[in-house]
Amino acid sequence: MSEDEIRQEEAIILQAKKDPKAFGVLYEKYFDRIYFYLLRQTDEEELAGDLCAQTFVNALNNLKRYELRGVPFSAWLYKIASNEVNKHFRKNKGKKVFSIEEVRIKELVAQSDDSWDEELIQRLIEFMKDLPLDMLQVLELRFYEDRDFKEIAYILDITESGAKMRTYRALDKLRKNFKLKVKYDG
Secondary structure, eight states: OOHHHHHHHHHHHHHHHHOGGGHHHHHHHHHHHHHHHHHHHHOOHHHHHHHHHHHHHHHHHTGGGOOOOSSOHHHHHHHHHHHHHHHHHHHTTOOOOOOOOHHHHHHHHHTSSSOOOHHHHHHHHHHHHTSOHHHHHHHIIIIISOOOHHHHHHHHTSOHHHHHHHHHHHHHHHHHHHOOOOOOOO
């Protein structure tokens, strides 16, 4: 986000703290992103919708306590959403899933210098399904959600160096197993 966009968003947040109706602008801006983030983790449209609604209810209810911490407002929403999905799976003793969209994998592969055929892409998808959850989370936030390391650290409640380390380890695993040459500069 540009400095101007950040200032505009801060003004909306300040207004929403005084008048909850102003929160609608933030809801409209971020609803789709948060919904699809949750959908990839649940693979259930209705559950993702419920968790998304709860995310925005929590955000609105806690908006007065929101403070700018050097990351965009959206990172705060992702953090709330991440907490909601984790709480849901702890409560229901279910297992979080990551729905790996073939389109997104192809985008990742497109960043590689090598050519890929459909069979290799399918093998990559299967391999990614077996990655540890913490690696999938950072890959999703970094490459699907276009979050920087500072935001990833904030969302997952880890250090920035921890976010980088997890991302690099996940990409190293992918590169070693698939000779994938992905740029992962900070």
